[in-house]
Amino acid sequence: MVVLVVLWALAAPWSAGWAKNIAAGQAARPVTLGSKRQQVTSINVALLTQARPERFRPYFDDPVTDAGSAGAQLAMADNNTTGQFTRQAFTLTEVRVDAGADVRPAFQRLMSEGLRLILVDLPADALRQLATVAGFDTVLIFDIGSRDDELRGKDCAANVMHTLPTRAMLADALGQYLLAKRWTKWLLVPGSHQGDQAFAAAVRRSARRFGAKIVAEKVWEYSFDERRTPESTVPVFTQGEEYDVLVVADEEGAFGDLLAYRTWLPRPVVGTQGLVPTAWHPTHEAWGALQLQSRFRERSGRWMGELDYGAWLAVRAIGEAATRTHSSDFTVLRDYLLSEQFTLAGFKGVPLSFRRWDRQLRQPVLLAQPRSLVAVAPVDGIIHPKNELDTLGYDESESACQAAR
Known part of the structure; x- marks a missing residue:
């Protein structure tokens, strides 16, 4: 009994501190035993967008001013939750360019500040220009908004990753x-x-x-x-x-x-x-998607859209690569993202991964009407010799992309 009392007395201050952190919604500080605390490494990500006019938005649809940005911020919070345990800190720099303006100066300024992992939501022509500004060894661009098949085909670039499904x-x-x-x-x-x-x-x-x-x-x-x-x-x-x-x-x-x-x-x-057919929909609840929907709505006050999901996927892919490699080095992260070992949980029931031949993220596609999820593709009975997700869009033998091979 005496021994137990002594142990409890010794543990009480630590226990009280732990309870205080939990009550404050914070993770308890790690206990360092006989070694120097490991240094936190920073992984810096940028989001570059351009204002675009909406031609036919109905008056009863509220305007969305943070499309894409809200998804990236949620993924940043997810990454930093894991980063507390891996000693990694993720930061997001956001830049928005006026409609019709040249996006290259803003892109070059981000690179001059040391940012090499850059999310973009830009028109196809602007994205083509950025892909030539810097090479594969300098920057990795995450296209979070386009559906253009040409950007994954004849106009593909080795340093551009695509997170939303193509039109095909x-x-x-x-x-x-x-x-x-x-x-x-x-x-x-x-x-x-x-x-x-x-x-x-x-x-x-x-x-x-x-x-x-x-x-x-x-x-x-x-x-x-x-x-x-x-x-x-x-x-x-x-x-x-x-x-x-x-x-x-x-x-x-x-x-x-x-x-x-x-x-x-x-x-x-x-x-x-x-x-x-869509990458994401408010009625999607399966495979844990409901908790992602709820967290997004709680933070943003609206439902997650396709552009938000595309940005969330890109930031989470970076976070997953950093966690798995225990690294913040650009080359290490890039090579892991393009490797056969990389997979990402996207709340769609199967692991997502990037196609090495065109840098497109493999993923199921939701089929939905305004207030109901109807089906998920690939549908039952559609088969593929390697990966059923490659029945959606251009398979390797069909792809016109040469730069990414």
């Missing part, structure tokens, strides 16, 4: 689901903008890949006024063909939401509106 990956996810439902006759309705045409091209490729038939393609070129309404225009526009599903390509949201329930035949609408 999104279209293939949709194609797999439609094939599983045996909806193989498609009416394709693209808009006239560049992004609409790019997604329409991805849909055509997916139709060929999965044996579907595009029975007709009708480009939407209408606008509405008092004489021409959706109720009068859409039924006439969708007449004349027998089809299972209408596939819309309207990335800017100019007309796609007006098609559902107004078609001549009672058919579902899928694509950029209706049933939508």
